[in-house]
Amino acid sequence: MRRFPLLSFFGLAREMMYLQSYVRINDNTSAVVENIKRICSCTDVCTRVLTSSFEIEIWGQGLSLTSYSQDSAEIRGTIEQVRLVSRRLRDGDR
Numbered sequence: 001m002r003r004f005p006l007l008s009f010f011g012l013a014r015e016m017m018y019l020q021s022y023v024r025i026n027d028n029t030s031a032v033v034e035n036i037k038r039i040c041s042c043t044d045v046c047t048r049v050l051t052s053s054f055e056i057e058i059w060g061q062g063l064s065l066t067s068y069s070q071d072s073a074e075i076r077g078t079i080e081q082v083r084l085v086s087r088r089l090r091d092g093d094r
Contacts, residue, residue, distance in 0.1 A: 021054065044064070054086060059083065061078040061080070
């Protein structure tokens with residue numbers, strides 16, 4: 001009998017239920033992050049958003065949170081860098 005990893009089942013379920021996070025960057029002036037869990041912090045140089053798999057850091061100048069709904073956020077300003085930090089690595093540091 002062939003065994004399938006449990007992880008692949010949950011990965012497939014996540015894709016089917018649209019639980020993956022999406023980041024859409026328009027030039028360097030705005031970013032929309034969909035399927036978020038919460039906003040960790042928002043300053044004029046860094047915005048941190050928590051998703052199910054990653055903590056997404058958006059670095060830049062003059063950043064502001066212009067739109068927020070139950071599961072998405074829009075950040076506007078001059079975006080210089082986007083950084084993905086795995087939640088496993090972040091939680092393992094503590």
